[in-house]
Amino acid sequence: MLKHIKPALFLFFLPASAAAQDVHVVPTEMCRDYFFVPVVMAERDDRAPDEAGRTLWFLFDTGAAVSHVDPDAIERITGRDVSGNRRISIVDAHAGPVSFNRLPARVSELDHLSVALGREIDGILGFTAFEDFLLTLDYGAEEMRIESGTLPRPDNETIFNASGPDDRPWVRLRLPGRSRRVLIDSGAAATPLALNRLDRYPLTAEARAIGASIRFRHIEYRQGGRLDGEARLGDFVFEQPLVEEVPGTELFGGMLMRHFVWTFDQDNERMRIERIEGDGPVPLEAEVTHGLALRPVGDHLQIDHILDGSRAGEAGLQVGDIITHLDGLPVRGRGCGTDDETPDSVVMTRLRDDESEDVVLPLVTLVD
Numbered sequence: 001m002l003k004h005i006k007p008a009l010f011l012f013f014l015p016a017s018a019a020a021q022d023v024h025v026v027p028t029e030m031c032r033d034y035f036f037v038p039v040v041m042a043e044r045d046d047r048a049p050d051e052a053g054r055t056l057w058f059l060f061d062t063g064a065a066v067s068h069v070d071p072d073a074i075e076r077i078t079g080r081d082v083s084g085n086r087r088i089s090i091v092d093a094h095a096g097p098v099s100f101n102r103l104p105a106r107v108s109e110l111d112h113l114s115v116a117l118g119r120e121i122d123g124i125l126g127f128t129a130f131e132d133f134l135l136t137l138d139y140g141a142e143e144m145r146i147e148s149g150t151l152p153r154p155d156n157e158t159i160f161n162a163s164g165p166d167d168r169p170w171v172r173l174r175l176p177g178r179s180r181r182v183l184i185d186s187g188a189a190a191t192p193l194a195l196n197r198l199d200r201y202p203l204t205a206e207a208r209a210i211g212a213s214i215r216f217r218h219i220e221y222r223q224g225g226r227l228d229g230e231a232r233l234g235d236f237v238f239e240q241p242l243v244e245e246v247p248g249t250e251l252f253g254g255m256l257m258r259h260f261v262w263t264f265d266q267d268n269e270r271m272r273i274e275r276i277e278g279d280g281p282v283p284l285e286a287e288v289t290h291g292l293a294l295r296p297v298g299d300h301l302q303i304d305h306i307l308d309g310s311r312a313g314e315a316g317l318q319v320g321d322i323i324t325h326l327d328g329l330p331v332r333g334r335g336c337g338t339d340d341e342t343p344d345s346v347v348m349t350r351l352r353d354d355e356s357e358d359v360v361l362p363l364v365t366l367v368d
Contacts, residue, residue, distance in 0.1 A: 001288035016239070024097035026130075026144040028060075031119055031191035031252045031336035035060040035144055039100065039123070040091035041077055053077070056122040059113075060144070061187030062137075062169055062264070063251065064126040068108040074138060082107055086218070092235040098130065100147065110116040115296040118326075118334035122247070124187070131266040137186060139258040149213075151265040151272055155233050156234045163269040171252060171271070176202055176229035182250040184257065184271070190254030192224075192284070193231060202228035204240060209307045210366045211289060220246070221293060225367055230281075235259075242367060256282070286365045288342050299332040300351070302322050311362045314328035317350060324356065325349035 021130040025160040029036045043056045056073050069090065071083040082088050090103040105123060114121045133146035154161045161182075164170025173193075180195065185257040188194070192203050198207050210224040226245040232237040238256065263272040275282070291310025301323040306312045326334050327347050345362045 002201055008152070009166045012118050018179075023084045023145050023147045026098065026146060027096040028142070028144045028216040029057075029336075030142040031117065031138070033258050034117070035186065036119075037095050037125055037144070039090070039093050039095050041090065055092075056093075057120060058119055058123040058125040059187065060129070061185070062127045063169055063183055063187045063249075064124050065128075065166055067103060067105040067124060067126040067129060068110065069123035069298055070110040070121070071103040071107050072109075072111075072213075080139055099132075100129075103129070112296040115299060115301065115332050116294075118329075118331065119336060120332075127264075128266065133182030134263055137257075139259045140261060150268055151263065154270060158274060159233075159270055159272050160234060161269065162264065171233060173252070174230075174232040174268075176227070176303040178251055184262070185253055186257060187254075188251050189254030189258075191251055192243060192255040192287075193227075193238075194244045194246040194251035194253060195244065196250055198223060198225065198245045198358045199245060201243070203243075203366075204285065205287055206227045206247065208309075208366065210244065210287075210306075211293065211307065221265070227258045231235060236273070236275065237281045238284060241284050242287060255287070257282070259283075262326050264360075288363045288365055290346055290348075291364050291366060294323065297322065298328070309364055309366050311364060315359050315361045316357075317348065317359055317361065318352075320352075322351040323348050324351050 027038055037060050038057045039058050039247065040051055041056065043054060046201045054077055056069065056077070069088065074080060074082050074088070085107050087104060087106055090100060090105060093100045093103060110123070112123045130146060134149055134151065136145040138145065144162065152159055160171055162169040164181055165185070170181050171184055172179055172181050185191070195201065205225055207223040207225045209221065222244045224242060226240045227243050228240065231241050242255065259276055261274040261276060265271065265318050290312070291307040292303055292312055293305035295304040303317060303319050303321045303323065306319060311347070323331060325331060329335065343363065345360050348359050348361055350357050350359050
């Protein structure tokens with residue numbers, strides 16, 4: 001089931017249906033605007049005879065140039081220890097209608113992402129995982145679809161040029177005083193518009209610390225605010241969007257993506273963008289947060305920093321506290337939630353000096 005590969009080897013995809021023009025739904029589960037895809041590995045022995053026991057859950061990420069897989073997930077299914085390998089190839093696997101003949105993946109520890117999100121992540125599917133098809137991410141229907149064919153030439157109304165410095169999807173945004181080509185990043189579901197050097201842009205108020213993003217090997221603290229003006233993607237208008245400052249790649253994140261249906265034509269470097277509902281400027285609500293920067297530690301979270309404006313101090317929390325449960329659920333197994341209403345507080349089970357206590361932390365809006 002697993003082979004060592006050299007970087008020069010590549011991946012074939014075989015559609016499960018012979019109907020060339022049919023649209024096929026790829027099975028997914030949505031978790032906080034992330035698309036999770038079950039990749040089922042072939043049965044080889046009695047170790048995992050049932051399909052559930054042979055399923056790896058991959059987060060699909062348009063912002064990922066390559067795929068990743070957690071070594072513990074591979075060992076769970078195959079019994080093989082691949083933790084010493086840099087790359088492996090998953091063969092004879094499928095995700096609904098798509099068959100993976102050979103899926104190259106980097107071996108990466110992903111436990112910290114499982115803790116941060118609250119559900120298990122076995123791997124990350126890079127953008128090119130569905131390169132042989134037109135791929136649609138429908139945030140309204142919470143659905144991924146594939147079909148054959150190509151998109152028309154860009155018209156900068158619904159069809160856009162997606163070319164950039166690499167194979168991932170990029171788009172040109174018009175911002176006050178400048179334009180930028182930014183990466184379309186479904187793997188940054190909690191991110192709005194992420195830009196370099198916010199001091200180059202007019203903001204409604206001075207940028208302030210608004211949170212932290214969990215990266216592969218570090219925590220990236222974020223400054224942010226609201227743009228004093230518009231961001232435009234073709235004729236789509238975002239009035240005073242939330243913006244965050246990043247040191248690296250500039251992003252069009254999931255907080256903006258979720259208002260659209262996206263179809264990607266990777267062969268021709270094009271994408272179609274369709275508004276889910278409404279006319280006029282795209283509504284962008286303020287982000288409600290607990291105001292904490294949290295660092296995964298084992299199966300728990302540790303308070304790394306308390307942001308100005310948070311109510312954590314008066315609630316009795318402090319830097320260094322270990323958070324073991326959120327609203328009564330273990331941090332790592334808290335799931336994705338089903339309540340569409342935004343709560344006004346969260347119950348955190350705090351562990352300090354071997355003593356556990358439930359603390360009610362009111363949520364706040366750091367950027368109006």
